[in-house]
Amino acid sequence: MQHGLTNSDIAELVAWRRKLHQQPEISGEEEKTALEVVDFLTPTEPDEVLTGMGGHGVAAVYDSGVPGPTLLFRSELDALPIEEISTAPHRSQVPGKSHMCGHEGHTTILAAMARQLGRKRPARGRVVLMFQPAEETGAGAAGVIADARYPTIAPDFAFSLHNLPGTPLGHVRLKEGVVNCASRGMRIVLDGKTAHSSMPETGTSPMVVVSRLMPALTGLSAGRFDSDDFALVTITHTEMGERVFGIAPGRAEVWATLRTRLDERMDDLVAAAESLVREEAKNDGLKHSVDYHEIFVASLNDAEATAHLRAAMDDEGIAHDERELPMRASEDFGRFGHGAKSAMLFLGSGENTPQLHNPDYDFPDDLIPIGARIFMRTVANLLDAPQSSNGNG
Known part of the structure; x- marks a missing residue:
């Protein structure tokens, strides 16, 4: 040639x-x-x-x-x-x-x-x-x-x-x-009920769940990078409620990137993250959904x-x-x-x-x-x- x-x-x-x-x-x-x-x-x-x-x-x-x-x-x-x-x-x-x-x-x-x-x-x-x-x-x-x-x-x-x-x-x-690592973007949506900010007790706010979820999700990170057990969770975005002072929030989103060395470890990390979200939402009477974006093997x-x-x-x-x-x-x-x-x-x-x-x-x-x-x-x-x-x- x-x-x-x-x-x-x-x-x-x-x-x-x-x-x-x-x-x-x-x-x-x-x-x-x-x-x-x-x-x-x-x-x-x-x-x-x-x-x-x-x-x-x-x-x-x-x-x-x-x-x-x-x-x-x-x-x-x-x-x-x-x-x-x-x-x-x-x-x-x-x-x-x-x-x-x-x-x-x-x-x-x-x-x-x-x-x-x-x-x-x-x-x-x-x-x-x-x-x-x-x-x-x-x-x-x-x-x-x-x-x-x-x-x-x-x-x-x-x-x-x-x-x-x-x-x-x-x-x-x-x-x-x-x-190169496997990774995926995890979008968590939490739905409760809005209320007047003077009577937040009449609604269901996702605020406490969001405050618990962020450290709990990053707490799923584990292992040294040179280990097949390596897992890393990074919170990349969160938003809650409307940009007003008169409404207690009823909805929130938390975005996180999950990262592992191996696809099998990613399966375990996804299962653990979803279980965590499910339990936290249930504890505070919130509906929740999870979807994934930018999925890399x-x-x-x-x-x-x-x-x-x-x-x-x-x-x-x-x-x-x-x-x-x-x-x-x-x-x-x-x-x-x-x-x-x-x-x-x-x-x-x-x-x-x-x-x-x-x-x-x-x-x-x-x-x-x-x-x-x-x-x-x-x-x-x-x-x-x-x-x-x-x-x-």
């Missing part, structure tokens, strides 16, 4: 990344970004392009026509509801929205792969470039996998990357096992998939280690690991760069060829090297 990008390729990819940066779309709204991806990929002549996956997702298939494994590489299309404060010429042109997580850079790395796959297909098997929507809300991967067309591109191996500020530029963090790197990424980086002379992993943050790429051998790496974006979700963050263009090299070497090692493999081609 032809390997490497020309100087012209890199210049065009950088310009395209900056174009995407100027026109960010948040989770669920990535329609124009998806069209940009399809337009950019068209000259590479993919064998199949699936659009509208999981919302606005795009899957481009590069098929050798020879039986072999299917490799899926995922990037994200969505931006964030953050006002950018950068003075860069390519800063966001959309008020209140910006690519402060680098997803447009990850997407450009996959576009760099498309350039090379368009010139020469792998010797066997096929490569699927998955441009996924709605990663930030946790809905995108689940939506893609639930799409009726997904079984036609279901991979044997799935790979992804995320840039990582605070890590030297181009240096990779990678380990097998847990790399744990991301676990498969040993074999991780070994393939390590081998590719060794072949390319790219430094890597296991430091700073796993992370408390969540990533919806973990869902791809439920049906494939999957692994995600973290590509250093500089020790002194702004952190992700900071309003002055900007994806380093120098990472585009580095990320593409790692992934293209992975393709070459798995699909071009002579070896036996079971795959669905």
Whole structure:
């Protein structure tokens, strides 16, 4: 397989990344970004392009026509509801929205792969470039996998990357096992009965229950982060009653984020939190309801998939280690690991760069060829090297 990008390729990819940066779309709204991806990929002549996956997702298939494994590489299309404060010429042109997580850079790395796959297909098997929507809300991967067309591109191996500020530029963090936590947003609604503030005893206020619930929920946190028993509950929002002085409240909401290293531990934490809410509401004669939002499963790197990424980086002379992993943050790429051998790496974006979700963050263009090299070497090692493999081609 032809390997490497020309100087012209890199210049065009950088310009395209900056174009995407100027026109960010948040989770669920990535329609124009998806069209940009399809337009950019068209000259590479993919064998199949699936659009509208999981919302606005795009899957481009590069098929050798020879039986072999299917490799899926995922990037994200969505931006964030953050006002950018950068003075860069390519800063966001959309008020209140910006690519402060680098997803447009990850997407450009996959576009760099498309350039090379368009010139020469792998010797066997096929490569699927998955441009996924709605990663930030946790809905995108689940939506893609639930799409009726997904079984036609279901991979044997799935790979992804995320840039990582605070890590030297181009240096990779990678380990097998847990790399990102499971998490979910828990919204608790408590309903009682309003009353005149001069006669609060004639109503049923949720105030006392709210005051007990917040410390009780955070008290479910347990275990060291390096333990599979780790659990963390963070209260993120609460509101109660109307903003007036004449009404004693009859309704309240408490929002909390539940976080664990493992999905099984999350099941236990959810059960404990719901039991706590149920008992507290019952004790004070309140009705209650619970619903969940932004549900992320744990991301676990498969040993074999991780070994393939390590081998590719060794072949390319790219430094890597296991430091700073796993992370408390969540990533919806973990869902791809439920049906494939999957692994995600973290590509250093500089020790002194702004952190992700900071309003002055900007994806380093120098990472585009580095990320593409790692992934293209992975393709070459798995699909071009002579070896036996079971795959669905």
